[in-house]
Amino acid sequence: YGYVVDGLFVDENDIQNYPTQPYTAVPGEYRFKDLNGDGKVTPEHDRKVIGNQFPKYSYGLNLNARYKGFDLALLLRGLGGANRMIISNHQGRALYLGSNVQEWMYNNRWTSENPNPNATYPRMTTHSDGVHTWASSYWMRSADFLRIDNFQLGYTLPSTLSKRIGTKNLYIYTSCRNLLTLSGYYKGWDPETGLYPPTRVLLLGLNIKL
Numbered sequence: 671y672g673y674v675v676d677g678l679f680v681d682e683n684d685i686q687n688y689p690t691q692p693y694t695a696v697p698g699e700y701r702f703k704d705l706n707g708d709g710k711v712t713p714e715h716d717r718k719v720i721g722n723q724f725p726k727y728s729y730g731l732n733l734n735a736r737y738k739g740f741d742l743a744l745l746l747r748g749l750g751g752a753n754r755m756i757i758s759n760h761q762g763r764a765l766y767l768g769s770n771v772q773e774w775m776y777n778n779r780w781t782s783e784n785p786n787p788n789a790t791y792p793r794m795t796t797h798s799d800g801v802h803t804w805a806s807s808y809w810m811r812s813a814d815f816l817r818i819d820n821f822q823l824g825y826t827l828p829s830t831l832s833k834r835i836g837t838k839n840l841y842i843y844t845s846c847r848n849l850l851t852l853s854g855y856y857k858g859w860d861p862e863t864g865l866y867p868p869t870r871v872l873l874l875g876l877n878i879k880l
Contacts, residue, residue, distance in 0.1 A: 671717060671719055672805030674702070674718065674807050675702060675806050677701050678700060678787050678793075679695055679697045679699060679701055681697050689703075690709065690711065691711050693800065697780075697782070698793025701787075705718060720810055721807075722752060723753065723813075725751050725752035726751025726752070727749065729747070731744070741824045741826070745818070748814070748815050748816035749813065749861075753810050755864075756809045756864070764791075771794070772858070774858075776791075779793070781793070792808075811854065812854050815851055817852075818848075820846070823844055826840070841877040844872070844873065844875070846873070848867070848870045849870065
């Protein structure tokens with residue numbers, strides 16, 4: 671529940687010709703829509719449901735395959751139909767309490783030299799409080815994702831070769847947890863939790879039966 675954002679203000683003339691905002695607007699910040707058409711934007715009359723945090727769909731695929739000495743195990747999982755806003759100030763607020771500027775913020779920010787009303791980051795400033803923390807569609811993203819939760823590829827050495835090296839069976843494999851996540855969410859952040867992505871774990875194993 672929050673404001674609907676119609677891009678960013680380009681300049682002072684843009685501000686003067688747009689409905690009165692519920693904050694002291696400056697170029698490079700949010701154009702909140704006047705939903706009831708009375709010429710001014712207020713929290714009482716110009717906010718609405720802007721997303722759904724609960725996914726409508728969940729899906730997955732568990733695949734196991736063998737071919738000659740090779741075997742493959744693959745687990746896919748995903749959610750669909752959900753939206754998520756930035757829930758961490760350090761995640762989405764440049765310079766917040768001394769936090770760093772992330773690459774996506776810098777490369778896609780609004781500037782006076784490039785006053786793009788559709789920039790994916792507003793003017794660069796310390797977004798620590800005020801209008802920058804208000805719930806709005808500007809910070810809303812699709813939380814749909816497809817993740818390779820687990821991947822394992824193995825190979826069993828033929829018995830004739832195993833015997834030559836003095837073993838009954840030799841099996842080598844590699845596996846990875848959280849190998850890949852496909853999503854349109856903020857780069858480097860997890861669409862499922864809205865926080866840091868899960869740790870990727872790589873393993874290489876060898877099973878020997880004597």
